Amino acid sequence: MNAIATIAGREIRDGLRNRWALGAVLLMAGLALTLAFLGSAPTGVVGASPLEVTVVSLSSLTIFLVPLIALLLSHDAIVGERDRGTMLLLLSYPLSRWQILVGKFLGHLSILAVATVLGYGAAGAALTLAAGEFDADSLRSFAWMVGSSVLLGAVFVALGYLISATVRERATAAGLAVGIWLLLVLLYDMALLGLLVSDQGRTISAAAFNWLLLLDPADIFRLLNLAGLSETSVFAGMAGLAEQMQFGRAVLLTALATWVAVPLALAAFVFSRKEP
Amino acid sequence: MTMSPTIFMEGVSKRYGETYVVRDVDLSVAPGECVAIVGHNGAGKSTLVKMALGLLTPTAGRITLLGENPAGRQAMAFRRRIGFLPENVAFSPAMTGREVLRFYARLKQVPVAITDQLLERVGLAAAARRRVGTYSKGMRQRLGLAQALLGEPRVLFLDEPTTGLDIESRQMFYGVMAELRDAGATLLLSSHALSDIEQADRIAIMKAGRMVACGALPELRRQADLPLRIRVHVVNGNAAREFTARRSVQWLDDLRFELTCADDGKVEAIRSVSLLEGVSDIEMMPPTLVDLCDELTREAAE
Numbered sequence: 001m002n003a004i005a006t007i008a009g010r011e012i013r014d015g016l017r018n019r020w021a022l023g024a025v026l027l028m029a030g031l032a033l034t035l036a037f038l039g040s041a042p043t044g045v046v047g048a049s050p051l052e053v054t055v056v057s058l059s060s061l062t063i064f065l066v067p068l069i070a071l072l073l074s075h076d077a078i079v080g081e082r083d084r085g086t087m088l089l090l091l092s093y094p095l096s097r098w099q100i101l102v103g104k105f106l107g108h109l110s111i112l113a114v115a116t117v118l119g120y121g122a123a124g125a126a127l128t129l130a131a132g133e134f135d136a137d138s139l140r141s142f143a144w145m146v147g148s149s150v151l152l153g154a155v156f157v158a159l160g161y162l163i164s165a166t167v168r169e170r171a172t173a174a175g176l177a178v179g180i181w182l183l184l185v186l187l188y189d190m191a192l193l194g195l196l197v198s199d200q201g202r203t204i205s206a207a208a209f210n211w212l213l214l215l216d217p218a219d220i221f222r223l224l225n226l227a228g229l230s231e232t233s234v235f236a237g238m239a240g241l242a243e244q245m246q247f248g249r250a251v252l253l254t255a256l257a258t259w260v261a262v263p264l265a266l267a268a269f270v271f272s273r274k275e276p
Numbered sequence: 277m278t279m280s281p282t283i284f285m286e287g288v289s290k291r292y293g294e295t296y297v298v299r300d301v302d303l304s305v306a307p308g309e310c311v312a313i314v315g316h317n318g319a320g321k322s323t324l325v326k327m328a329l330g331l332l333t334p335t336a337g338r339i340t341l342l343g344e345n346p347a348g349r350q351a352m353a354f355r356r357r358i359g360f361l362p363e364n365v366a367f368s369p370a371m372t373g374r375e376v377l378r379f380y381a382r383l384k385q386v387p388v389a390i391t392d393q394l395l396e397r398v399g400l401a402a403a404a405r406r407r408v409g410t411y412s413k414g415m416r417q418r419l420g421l422a423q424a425l426l427g428e429p430r431v432l433f434l435d436e437p438t439t440g441l442d443i444e445s446r447q448m449f450y451g452v453m454a455e456l457r458d459a460g461a462t463l464l465l466s467s468h469a470l471s472d473i474e475q476a477d478r479i480a481i482m483k484a485g486r487m488v489a490c491g492a493l494p495e496l497r498r499q500a501d502l503p504l505r506i507r508v509h510v511v512n513g514n515a516a517r518e519f520t521a522r523r524s525v526q527w528l529d530d531l532r533f534e535l536t537c538a539d540d541g542k543v544e545a546i547r548s549v550s551l552l553e554g555v556s557d558i559e560m561m562p563p564t565l566v567d568l569c570d571e572l573t574r575e576a577a578e
């Protein structure tokens with residue numbers, strides 16, 4: 001346990017030192033504030049809570065930005081240490097490889113969580129100052145959105161480790177990280193859409209479609225935040241989907257947690273097998 | 277009754293595909309002994325060290341470290357008493373020297389209070405609060421030594437410890453090594469440098485994965501039985517001509533000649549040379565370590 005905390009502490013310190021954490025916070029806060037104020041401008045007409053609208057726009061931001069930051073942090077974690085020559089020494093110390101991996105995971109996730117909470121929190125606080133108090137429902141959905149963003153980040157940190165443990169070259173890891181990002185954030189949805197259009201509802205039932213959505217962590221996140229709330233889903237244009245949603249929040253959270261656990265376990269397995 | 281060896285290897289091989297990196301190596305290092313592994317780049321020195329540490333598993337053979345399998349589950353417990361300085365040691369460049377050493381101290385469960393003493397001992401006290409990224413090669417190597425010393429190790433593995441170091445740093449390394457040996461620690465080092473090897477009780481010569489010879493330096497010299505050269509300077513060449521006509525010598529120029537003789541014939545050779553008229557200087561040139569390695573490697577191949 002002690003060893004894990006020591007490794008996590010070093011990752012956090014490293015992140016703070018090389019301005020990684022600062023950069024992530026500023027990026028998240030900057031984009032979140034922009035979206036919050038651009039997005040809340042027309043809500044007076046619709047009559048929706050500006051915070052609810054911000055949840056919708058920030059969710060879309062999360063889907064693109066959080067996986068990217070998570071992969072940038074994690075893809076180099078193992079292959080980079082091997083390459084720099086720091087891994088060999090670490091492995092000669094009295095700690096096992098899964099402890100190294102879990103320690104790094106906790107460290108990187110902390111950086112990501114702090115960046116998300118500070119960045120989105122800044123946007124939320126600014127909206128509160130500008131528009132006054134919000135009702136409890138809006139605040140709850142905002143908190144859910146921030147929490148599930150961190151969980152989505154955890155998924156991509158774990159995927160980044162799996163890449164980092166498997167490949168031999170840092171450049172390969174970077175390339176694969178970009179590929180995973182493109183696939184899960186953009187291409188999978190496009191492919192799914194193409195499939196639905198060409199299928200015309202003949203073979204793919206609504207239930208099958210829901211299951212297909214669980215195969216992409218970004219879609220799980222989308223369902224969790226955009227379709228999960230009755231009010232939000234109207235603004236998000238996901239009301240139609242929400243009506244056919246067969247999974248509750250617990251199922252979606254479990255699916256997302258599985259997306260963390262499986263790549264992380266695989267990364268630990270690959271890492272323990274590799275010779276230094 | 278001999279004590280059980282600290283490091284023990286029997287028939288150890290490491291093979292990648294069809295190529296052997298280490299082949300059929302036997303080595304036993306007694307407690308408190310210092311053994312140097314010598315060989316060209318790619319001779320298998322680092323691989324051997326990694327296997328002894330349990331970082332690589334041998335394809336064949338048996339290794340014990342402090343009586344245990346170094347790659348086994350129980351290895352975690354005794355790794356606290358093992359120091360390792362890898363070849364080209366590296367650290368996170370954004371951390372200061374002090375932070376790096378404290379990090380490793382926590383991992384080894386050593387009180388962090390002693391890290392400042394260790395930095396002092398390796399001569400890094402003044403640079404302790406600077407980032408490792410600003411360190412020179414020698415300073416990084418000193419920091420590497422400091423982390424290897426954490427936890428009063430019983431066994432130390434030093435992989436090319438003094439490569440790229442200046443004379444002062446080397447002397448510091450040798451001082452620390454001598455202290456460690458006085459404290460009863462076992463040392464296994466790999467090196468190219470003759471000055472490193474002189475610190476060792478025994479030398480193991482490796483060539484293409486095989487251990488071609490192992491013994492104390494004088495013993496290896498005897499085994500190789502290489503001739504040594506004696507270089508004689510004279511003030512006047514003519515006086516020595518009569519002597520040199522009787523023996524096979526090689527004149528380097530008008531005032532210098534060299535003669536070669538077997539190791540056991542050197543006293544006789546020096547006596548006869550020193551009786552010559554006009555001799556101003558006599559240089560003894562024992563075979564170099566490179567000569568020795570090449571000769572022993574050649575003998576092993578035959």
